Amino acid sequence: MQNNFIIYTNEDIGLEIYAMRSLCGLESKMIIIHKDLESFDTNALDSIHKVFKEYNQAADRFDPEHPPHTSPEYNYLMYCKSFFVCDALDNPLTKPY
Incomplete structure (x- = not known):
């Protein structure tokens, strides 16, 4: 690349x-x-962790081992993509x- x-x-x-x-x-x-x-949005990371603790994201999913259903960090990383772009532009x- x-x-x-x-x-x-x-x-x-x-x-x-x-x-x-x-x-x-x-x-x-x-x-x-x-x-x-964690420095991009600590409140969002805390909220995502809370949701993963309170609700089984993998329940009734076609591919329950897929990272969006098993990893709060993966979801937070996807959430942060716009922060990366804005920070890179600035x-x-x-x-x-």
């Missing part, structure tokens, strides 16, 4: 991503932003893109 990327992740995974893309000579085609996932690091 030779596209320019803005990647939101923690520091540990950021180092792994950098190493993998460096092997392909793509380290200059990415910006890694270290930001805690972030001065994205100007070359």
